[in-house]
Amino acid sequence: MKTLIVSMTFAFGLVAGSAIAADDEKKTPSPAQQAQQERMKSCNQEAKEKALKGDERKSFMSDCLSGKTASAAPAAPATQQDKMKTCNKDAKDKALKGDERKKFMSDCLKG
Template sequence: MAVNKALILCLSFACSVFAGNVLAADDAKKAPSPAQQAQQERMKSCNKDAKDKALKGDERKAFMSNCLSGKTESAAPAAEPATQQNKMKTCNKEAGDKALKGDERKKFMSDCLKG
């Protein structure tokens, strides 16, 4: 009888440790990456637009495909960082062409990036 209790106790402990590890792994998986968050936002925006346009069936599928790939207006917020990135490249090139250094370069970059 003591062996059975010990065995049950060991199995209970093993199960609780295993369950704890599984729960910890689930917690780690729940935090989406920035790319996943952007895709989720794009999905919400595209779904809302498709609903507003009352699209159904193949028409909705085609719209969603285009929207999620950035071929429609709904994807415009996701395209904004690319615009900022292009601005940064242009400003960096101009600062390099002018051979700006130190505080002078910082001021130029700040003014350039503001538009």
């Protein structure tokens, strides 16, 4: 019985330790996630400026995040050249190289 308890405790420690280690690794958000985060920031800021509360705020946030309001549209680059400049700058800021940079650029230019 004692060996069972010791084994279970050890196994739990391994699982918990690997979960904590996984949380420590910071993952960079995808371009789509970054766009959603920016949309969330701008919608929150606008709701705050309008001093919306309760159901009115919920309704506004829902519309804003789904793109039903004019302010919900992200400030997307107007041309392909502008997109390329923005994506290149982001890739440089993240110090991406090789295949990782290629994948990032592809995803960035699509989105």
